[in-house]
Amino acid sequence: MSESGRPQVGWIDPGADRVGRVGSFQSTFELAQSAIAACESIDAHAGRRTAAATLSYAELLDARRVLPPLTHPEPARCLVSGTGLTHYGSAAARDHMHKKLSAAESLSDSMQMFKWGVEGGRPAQGMEGRGAPGAQPEWFYKGDGDCVVACGGALASPAFALDGGEEPEIVGLYVISPAGTPHRLGFAIGNEFSDHVTERKNYLYLAHSKLRPCAIGPELRTGAPPAHMAGVSRIHRADRVIWERPFVTGESNMCHSLANLEYHHFKYAAHRRPGDVHLHFFGTATLSFADGMTAEAGDVFEVDLPDLGAPLRNPLARAPCGFDLGGVRAL
Numbered sequence: 001m002s003e004s005g006r007p008q009v010g011w012i013d014p015g016a017d018r019v020g021r022v023g024s025f026q027s028t029f030e031l032a033q034s035a036i037a038a039c040e041s042i043d044a045h046a047g048r049r050t051a052a053a054t055l056s057y058a059e060l061l062d063a064r065r066v067l068p069p070l071t072h073p074e075p076a077r078c079l080v081s082g083t084g085l086t087h088y089g090s091a092a093a094r095d096h097m098h099k100k101l102s103a104a105e106s107l108s109d110s111m112q113m114f115k116w117g118v119e120g121g122r123p124a125q126g127m128e129g130r131g132a133p134g135a136q137p138e139w140f141y142k143g144d145g146d147c148v149v150a151c152g153g154a155l156a157s158p159a160f161a162l163d164g165g166e167e168p169e170i171v172g173l174y175v176i177s178p179a180g181t182p183h184r185l186g187f188a189i190g191n192e193f194s195d196h197v198t199e200r201k202n203y204l205y206l207a208h209s210k211l212r213p214c215a216i217g218p219e220l221r222t223g224a225p226p227a228h229m230a231g232v233s234r235i236h237r238a239d240r241v242i243w244e245r246p247f248v249t250g251e252s253n254m255c256h257s258l259a260n261l262e263y264h265h266f267k268y269a270a271h272r273r274p275g276d277v278h279l280h281f282f283g284t285a286t287l288s289f290a291d292g293m294t295a296e297a298g299d300v301f302e303v304d305l306p307d308l309g310a311p312l313r314n315p316l317a318r319a320p321c322g323f324d325l326g327g328v329r330a331l
Helices: 028-037 041-047 059-061 090-097 109-120 196-201 204-211 258-266
Strands: 009-014 018-019 078-082 140-144 155-158 168-176 183-192 214-216 229-237 240-249 277-279 300-304 312-319
Touching: 018 059, 028 041, 028 168, 028 183, 090 183, 109 155, 140 204, 140 240, 168 229, 168 240, 168 258, 183 258, 183 312, 214 312, 258 277
Parallel strands: 078 277, 155 312
Antiparallel strands: 009 018, 078 140, 168 183, 168 277, 183 214, 229 240, 229 300, 300 312
16 A cells, blocks of 8 residues: 555455554565565564554545555566466357357367366365376466556556457466565456457467556455355446446366466466566456447446455556557667
C-alpha cells in the first residue's frame, strides 16, 4: 500500500475491514527477502512485526492506494508469465477458436494439449512433495513488471490491438532466493487481459495476443489455496452489469496440479536467477469473449474471488501504439 507517498507493507483484518502496517518494510519483495534470510515463513516473519489495524481498507482501495501485492524495484527483473488449457472446461472455448478447417483433423492442437493434461497433468505428489513430473502445459510470456497494473488501474489496450478482454485467474507470486530456490509467497486474483481476436486468427498469434498489461491484486493470500474456489467475473458499463458469469478454479477444477505447473516453469535455469520475482497466471475456463462480448473503453472488469480477498476491478482504456513503421534507426 502507499501511505503518505511512501510504500509500505500492510496486513488485512477482513472482519474489521482494516489494515495495519508490517514493520518498516517498504515492499513485499523486501519482506520476502528478509524472511528468506531468517529461514522463516512469510507468515511467521511478518506476524511478529504487525502493528494494530487502524487504516480503512475500503478508503485505501477507493483512493487507489493499494499497490500490486508483489513488485520488484527493477521491473525488468519481474517475469510475468502463464499457463493455459489447465482448467476443465477451458479447452472448449480455445478449441472453438483454434478449430482446423480440415474435417479430417480429429483433434485440434488445443484439444490435443488439453488431453495430455487430463491424462498426465496430475502426478502423484503434493504441492511441496517430490515425484516424477507430469505433462507439460502450454506456457506463454506476458511481459515484465511494467505490464502489471494495480487494482483500480486502467488496462490499456494498444491502438493496434483487435480486442481487449478479461481472463479471471489465480496468480502465483514467487521470489528467487540467493541460492536459486523459488519461494512461493502465496496467491492473488489476476486478470490476464488478452487480445482474443488476434489469437483467434491463428493460434500461432497466441504469443502476440498475450503481450498486454495485466492486473493483479489487491491482496496476497499466503499458504496453499483451497482446492475449490468459486467466483464471478463481470463487466460493468456505466451503472449496470452488461455481462456476468460464475467461474471456478483451484486444483479440483484443473487438469494439472499446481505443483506440476510450477515445476514446468521453474525447471528452466533462467527462471531461477537469484533475486528475481515471478508472477505466474494459472489459467481460466471463463471468458466474456466466448459469449460474443466486446468490451469498450470505460467498461470496468471485475474479478470477484472471495477466497483470495477483495474483488479486483480495472477499467479498460485505449492507448496509442507509440511506435511507427520505419521507427527503427540504423546506428
